[in-house]
Amino acid sequence: MKSPITGNEMKLIKERRSMDFRKETFEIVFHYYKCEDSGEQFTTTSIDEVNMNQVYNQYRDKFNIPFPDEIIRIREKYGLSAAKMSEILGFGVNSYRQYEAGEMPSVANAKLIQMVDEPKRFIDMMELCGTLDEKVKTRLIQKAQLLADDKKRNIFNLNFKEYLLGNHMADIYSGYRNPNFEKFTEMVVYFSERLSPFKTKMNKLLFYADFLMFKQSCFSISGVRYKAIDMGPVPNNFQSIFEYLANEDEIDILTTEFPNGYSGEQFKARKERNFNADLFTEIELETLEKVASVFKETNTNDIIKLSHLEEAWKKNEKEKKVISYEYAFELNQI
Structure with missing residues (x-):
């Protein structure tokens, strides 16, 4: 964004600030542009939404108000x-x-x-x-x-899906969304159709899609929680989720043997199972498209290295912790 005073490009600043709403005070990552020459601060409509959504989300979380x-x-x-x-x-x-x-x-x-x-x-x-x-x-x-x-x-099936994604309420660790198994499934189908990635890359694509969406709107796409493990960020309980999706014929997972003795599990779309775009908003679809485009030519080892550069992984990997979506504001590889 250019300064309305000098016409020069301004730097986007992110700093912690306290904001009040309905007699409650909340700490957020406040976004604004700063004109270096004049010292003036400016925001846009989209940045105002990001700032206020952080406040609203914390208020809803505190008082258990549905989104x-x-x-x-x-x-x-x-x-x-x-x-x-x-x-x-x-x-x-x-x-x-x-x-x-x-x-x-x-x-x-x-x-x-x-x-x-x-x-x-x-x-x-x-x-x-x-x-x-x-x-x-x-x-x-x-x-x-x-x-x-x-x-x-349907109580068994509902309980099993809750077990896979968790039955937690919307909070900062789910991107202020309740877990949505159907949307998460479609995300896996989408990346299988577009990129046919191996499992480790699939985990990173899902992470980047949810966290990039949160960076832009303060809401994730799927409501899934992610953990930091040695290979980078992954959806919580991903092994069981992917096995369930394969058993339900949502996607195919093919095992490939490599000359060095290692094997890899590659995700393939099923011809009779098309991606359902109707479950997603326009900005969610744009986010999926951007992630697929940015990492289209990135191999598994390289996307692991890129994910290790993210604060979301660096600040949580030692304790293998669930990652707060607040780290989305510090994404630097997309």
Whole structure:
């Protein structure tokens, strides 16, 4: 960005600052451009969003307030409009729509939203709503009962996926997303289609995609946690996840024998299993494309070396710790 005062290029500065929101104080990595000649500081709309999203994310985490994607998911599983969900919960007519767009709910409203994620609680709220047409109420209650029954039938599969990715709530170690097994699967399919990488490279591609997305928006793509191991950052529990995806025919993993006696597991896309772009936003797709393009010609050994230059790995590898997404702001190899 050029200085509006001198016309010279300005340096992007990142420093820790405290910011207040709803009588709470949070420490963030504050971004701004600095004009070296005048000493003035400037921001852009996108940088303002990064700064404020850090504050909002910490506030949601502290008070257990659902994130917009979770608020949307809860409504959509009942097949409701935002206005109708607002009516059922007793909010203002546009409140639920505004919460989906990013406005922060009160703690009380947040608890109501989380409560109706459970179909039985949703039915209780339906029974209390006196403004709904009886036919509509009956249809929605039946829908909720079916969801409750489906949950019981699929409990093993749901619990196994939770075991693979973790059932933790959104926080700084998940990129402020709840783990999304479907999106993570599609990320693996995407890189398998584009690059056919070996397993170690696949782990790095996934890391760079999630962390680059967080650097740009303060949200990861998949909600997956990453650990620092000797070979660089990897998704937590990656061995079991990849084995599950192969067993479910989401991708093929082929073992290749090398002349030096080593073997490698290479990811190959299945002809009948195409990448589903509909699960992703435009910026998420652009992020996947950038990672694939940047590392297209990078071999496994080189991407390991590059990942070892990242603070995310250097600050966590000795203790093999889960990596905070805050290190995304220090990415330097993409």
